[in-house]
Amino acid sequence: MKEITFINRNKNRWQSFEKNIKHTGSINPDELAEQFIQLTDDLAYARTFFPESPTISYLNSLAVQTHQEVYKNKKEKSNRFKDFWFKELPLELYHARKYFYVSVIIFTISFVLGGISAVNDDGFIRLITGDAYVNTTLDNIEKGDPMGIYSSRSEFEMFFFITFNNIKVSFMAFIFGILTPLAVGFILFQNGVMLGSFQTFFYLKNLFTVSTLTIYIHGALEIPAIILAGGAGIILGNSYLFPGTYPRVVALQKGVIRGLKIMLGLVPVFIVAGFLESFVTRHYDTMPLFVNLLIIICSLGFIIWYFFINPIFAHKKLVNNRNQKHTDTN
Numbered sequence: 001m002k003e004i005t006f007i008n009r010n011k012n013r014w015q016s017f018e019k020n021i022k023h024t025g026s027i028n029p030d031e032l033a034e035q036f037i038q039l040t041d042d043l044a045y046a047r048t049f050f051p052e053s054p055t056i057s058y059l060n061s062l063a064v065q066t067h068q069e070v071y072k073n074k075k076e077k078s079n080r081f082k083d084f085w086f087k088e089l090p091l092e093l094y095h096a097r098k099y100f101y102v103s104v105i106i107f108t109i110s111f112v113l114g115g116i117s118a119v120n121d122d123g124f125i126r127l128i129t130g131d132a133y134v135n136t137t138l139d140n141i142e143k144g145d146p147m148g149i150y151s152s153r154s155e156f157e158m159f160f161f162i163t164f165n166n167i168k169v170s171f172m173a174f175i176f177g178i179l180t181p182l183a184v185g186f187i188l189f190q191n192g193v194m195l196g197s198f199q200t201f202f203y204l205k206n207l208f209t210v211s212t213l214t215i216y217i218h219g220a221l222e223i224p225a226i227i228l229a230g231g232a233g234i235i236l237g238n239s240y241l242f243p244g245t246y247p248r249v250v251a252l253q254k255g256v257i258r259g260l261k262i263m264l265g266l267v268p269v270f271i272v273a274g275f276l277e278s279f280v281t282r283h284y285d286t287m288p289l290f291v292n293l294l295i296i297i298c299s300l301g302f303i304i305w306y307f308f309i310n311p312i313f314a315h316k317k318l319v320n321n322r323n324q325k326h327t328d329t330n
Contacts, residue, residue, distance in 0.1 A: 003050045010042060014062065021065050036066040041322055057245045064250060089265045091318060092258055094311035096235055103188060103230035110189040114196025118204070125201045128194050134201075146207050147214045151282035163274030166222055167267060170229035174263050177236030177255075184233035191226055213292050214284040218277035220299035225269045228307060232259040232266075269303075 017035050043059040050056070093100075117124045126134050133149070140148035153161070169191070176183035202211035216223075239255020240248060276295065284292070 003053055003055070006046070006050070007055060013038070014042075014059070017062055017066065021062070032066065036063065039063045039066055044322060060245050064246075084261075085265075087314065089261055090306075090311040090314035092261045093265075093307055094315040096231055096258065096262060097308070097311065099234040099238070100228055100231035100307075102234060103184075103227045106185050106188045107192040107227050107230070110192025111196035114193035114198075115200040115203075116196075117193070118197040118200035125197045128197045137201075141205060141207070145285065146202065146205070146210060147281075147284055150214070150277065150284070155278050155282075159274050159278035162277050163271055166226070166270045166274060170226055170266060170270065171263060173226065173229045174233040174236060174259055177233030177238075177259065178240065179237070180241065181234040181237035184230050184237060187233075188227070188230040195223065210284070213289075213296070214281060216296045216299075217281045217284065217292060218273045220296045221269050221276070221303065222273035224300075224303045224307070225266045225273065229263060229266055232262040235259050235262075 017039065020032070020035060039059060039062055043056065043063055046053060046056050046059055114128070136152075137146070137149060140146055150158075169187070173184055173187045176187055199208070199211060199215070202208055236252075236255045236259045239258070240252045243251030246254065276299075280287075280295070
């Protein structure tokens with residue numbers, strides 16, 4: 001369909017919507033909600049086929065105004081919780097995927113740099129983790145318990161400390177996005193260098209296998225979650241720097257909402273990772289290998305499926321529904 005045909009076919013309806021917004025008190029709430037759905041469908045269609053058209057800005061404005069009226073006094077549905085985890089969040093993850101890839105690249109590069117630095121400078125690991133941590137680990141290695149650091153505190157104390165710290169770090173990565181995505185990149189860089197130097201330290205002590213199997217009991221969830229939080233922070237920064245067709249303030253508000261949805265989705269991941277690190281990782285030396293590998297594989301499988309594969313299916317389902325609706329309408 002050509003743009004002029006698209007506009008001519010829908011302009012009367014859009015003009016009617018504009019009038020409805022000014023007189024929302026006399027409109028049935030269901031009709032207003034239907035108006036919002038139609039506007040978002042039209043907006044999605046225009047963005048797909050006429051990305052440079054000024055019509056997008058016009059539809060954006062109408063959609064934002066209608067959204068505010070629809071949700072101003074909206075009662076939450078009883079299945080809101082289910083919809084968030086199975087529909088809303090997966091779609092948000094799909095639209096955020098390119099930011100996650102950027103976050104992965106930054107973390108991977110910093111991980112490699114951390115490893116290289118640790119190999120070439122004996123004092124680098126002390127600079128990154130501190131003398132106390134290195135000395136304690138060296139003592140544990142001499143005692144035959146190289147990963148003994150994970151049992152240095154009681155389970156519950158460690159659980160609350162680790163979980164709180166990981167959530168704090170992830171939200172810092174997100175909030176720093178308001179300072180531009182470069183600030184988020186710095187936090188990702190710090191964490192990547194720390195992990196790279198940490199694992200290289202054990203490699204140099206001929207303990208790479210045992211350290212990897214131990215770290216990733218919880219790290220298979222914790223590390224990807226930190227990377228994903230970095231992607232949410234980049235979304236926040238980009239929303240302000242590159243507002244697109246939205247007013248800058250509106251774009252920032254949308255960026256905050258998008259990022260917070262992702263952060264909310266990561267909180268349970270950090271809680272489970274904290275539980276594994278506090279209650280399971282400490283038993284690395286007595287745990288059967290197949291149990292160790294099962295935990296790691298299941299954790300990585302969940303991250304890959306829920307945060308990367310499932311969003312693709314959720315988006316395809318949404319597109320198919322929209323195309324079907326347009327077909328039925330036309």
